[in-house]
Amino acid sequence: MPSRPASPWTAPMPPARPPGDMGLWQLPTGTYSTRAALAVTGGSPFEQRAFAATAVLVRHPLGDLLVDAGFGAAVDEHVAMLARMERPPYHRAGTARAQLEAAGYDFRRLLGVVVTHVHWDHVSGLDSLDAPVWMNSAEAGYGAEDKHGAVYRAVSETTATRSYEMADGPYLGFPASWDVHGDGSVVIAHAGGHTPGSVVVFVALPSGERYGFIGDLTWQLDGITRGAERPWFMRRVADVDPELVRTGLERSIALRDVVHIVPAHDVSAYDPIPRLEQVDPSGTVDA
Numbered sequence: 001m002p003s004r005p006a007s008p009w010t011a012p013m014p015p016a017r018p019p020g021d022m023g024l025w026q027l028p029t030g031t032y033s034t035r036a037a038l039a040v041t042g043g044s045p046f047e048q049r050a051f052a053a054t055a056v057l058v059r060h061p062l063g064d065l066l067v068d069a070g071f072g073a074a075v076d077e078h079v080a081m082l083a084r085m086e087r088p089p090y091h092r093a094g095t096a097r098a099q100l101e102a103a104g105y106d107f108r109r110l111l112g113v114v115v116t117h118v119h120w121d122h123v124s125g126l127d128s129l130d131a132p133v134w135m136n137s138a139e140a141g142y143g144a145e146d147k148h149g150a151v152y153r154a155v156s157e158t159t160a161t162r163s164y165e166m167a168d169g170p171y172l173g174f175p176a177s178w179d180v181h182g183d184g185s186v187v188i189a190h191a192g193g194h195t196p197g198s199v200v201v202f203v204a205l206p207s208g209e210r211y212g213f214i215g216d217l218t219w220q221l222d223g224i225t226r227g228a229e230r231p232w233f234m235r236r237v238a239d240v241d242p243e244l245v246r247t248g249l250e251r252s253i254a255l256r257d258v259v260h261i262v263p264a265h266d267v268s269a270y271d272p273i274p275r276l277e278q279v280d281p282s283g284t285v286d287a
């Protein structure tokens with residue numbers, strides 16, 4: 001049960017002028033399984049949940065971004081690097097790179113990969129993308145030091161880093177943000193707590209739809225629809241600041257009528273986003 005009800009967002013939405021040829025595609029790279037009882041308060045001890053490991057391509061005429069990288073070519077090695085009790089059963093689909101190649105994607109368009117945070121299931125695919133990872137200083141420090149940054153440290157040996165800071169002030173209830181293209185179409189907002197530099201990536205589309213990729217503020221849509229947190233023992237294990245995660249979750253719940261909220265690991269949350277089927281060399285993308 002929610003500790004406090006989240007009152008819905010009623011203020012005007014921040015301005016956005018997304019270009020007409022902007023778009024969004026999902027690249028599901030695999031899933032891993034977690035018991036529902038460990039995923040969300042009130043989850044059944046007998047139900048296994050498939051956790052999505054999905055990258056999202058955000059196309060923009062000034063350059064494309066991926067949000068998270070999913071599973072990479074070396075995901076077997078990455079899982080083996082985890083503590084034994086943290087290694088889940090998992091299923092691989094194609095890497096983000098393989099899916100982009102199959103679609104004829106022009107990799108010169110790709111500016112980089114914005115990771116919601118540096119945990120293994122979000123950064124593994126950096127190993128095959130040959131694109132810079134975009135990183136804020138709080139998350140870089142965590143990734144360099146924390147034991148849960150081991151896979152990040154391994155993949156970043158061969159990955160360039162582009163540093164950014166969130167100097168654009170509050171955005172949709174979150175305290176700090178950065179408007180990447182200057183048109184309000186892609187805004188990175190600070191949502192620390194799961195890790196110090198965790199972010200939400202907000203995307204505004206020409207259709208008027210808005211998305212919020214909230215990373216691991218909650219793992220599953222139950223967290224939004226029921227206000228359900230992680231079970232207390234998983235909060236202690238998984239979050240560097242559980243109280244701040246609760247605040248970020250409440251901010252996300254407040255937006256659910258005006259923004260498609262996508263918890264990183266909820267397979268069905270990606271349903272409204274088309275898969276990448278065909279990209280012609282001129283850059284036109286057909287879903």
Ligand SMILES: [Zn+2]
Nearest residue numbers: 119121216264
């Ligand atoms: Zn995760």
